[in-house]
Amino acid sequence: MPLPKHNLYPPFNIVRLSHVELVVTDLARSRAFYVDTLGLQVTDETKDAIYLRALEERGHHCIVLKKGEKAEARDLGFKVYSEEDLDRAEAFFKAKDLPVEWVERPYQSRTFRTRDPHGIPLEFYSKMDRLPPIHQKYALYKGVKPLRIDHFNCFSPNVDESAAFYAELGFRVTEYTEDEATKRLWAAWLHRKGGVHDMAFTNGKGPRLHHVAFWVPTPLNIIDLLDLMATTGYISNIERGPGRHGISNAFFLYIRDPDGHRIEIYCSDYQTVDPDLEPIRWDLKDPQRQTLWGAPAPRSWFEEGSVFAGVTPRDSDLAATPIVAP
Structure with a gap:
């Protein structure tokens, strides 16, 4: 089958992938792996969740670990250019008869959840809380x-x-x-x-x-x-x-x-x-x-x-x- 043609003028503009939420069964065990071994940085932590970012990132988090009964993946997050792109994205998914649900997410502006045609859960937002840069704080560089x-x-x-x-x-x-x-x-x-x-x-x-x-x-x-x-x-x-x-x-x-x-x-x-x-x-x-x-x-x-x-x-x-x- 032929490759899909590039769409240089899409219905809304996605900047990049942003973050993922993973359900883990033991937060302390996961913290030891992601923080102490890999070297990701904790940006917030509760009894039920750990928010992490990598060293060059200015957004609040790139991965969220949530405590749960069974390990599974949740939404894959993507950043769009603007609030207007977020509205255009909502219209696009609705026109495809795909579900759109506006949700509250810590540290993110307006965010909606949807899915792709095969069922991959997706979420889109335009703004996330920004944190001070740490890419030159070399004392923080641990693990990988x-x-x-x-x-x-x-x-x-x-x-x-x-x-x-x-x-x-x-x-x-x-x-x-x-x-x-x-x-x-x-x-x-x-x-x-x-x-x-x-x-x-x-x-x-x-x-x-x-x-x-x-x-x-x-x-x-x-x-x-x-x-x-x-x-x-x-x-x-x-x-x-x-x-x-x-x-x-x-x-x-x-x-x-x-x-x-x-x-x-x-x-x-x-x-x-x-x-x-x-x-x-x-x-x-x-x-x-x-x-x-x-x-x-x-x-x-x-x-x-x-x-x-x-x-x-x-x-x-x-x-x-x-x-x-x-």
């Missing part, structure tokens, strides 16, 4: 030294449909994986902010959250994190890597938090701001697609993900199989 949230990746039961919907919102495909037999998309990477992706889709039972990624300064920070995790009780939380992706050219590491939510530690992708940048195609069976050095991902990477609250995943429409590590 996370600088900013970089992207979401979600399992989609139909990647062609997912890519087409987000392209309508102004996201542009930078790279994609095509199944040679069917000519259908197996995965797609789409951006708003000028990197390789704000949002990516991987073929699989979905919708489910595959991972949340954080940008770090250098590959050496990833090596330091591995040493730290291996000697502080987190060796079993290391899932995949380190390595360099063929897709995006980024240096990566995949780890799992205490509840199984997957986190990617990520750096070194490339700029994609030119509106006429041509997407890069990868064949599903290319061994360098997953890792430039040829190492395939484990089966868990293709099958396990975080269920979205209140959403029942369905099997994917495409049965194509990638190369999987033995």
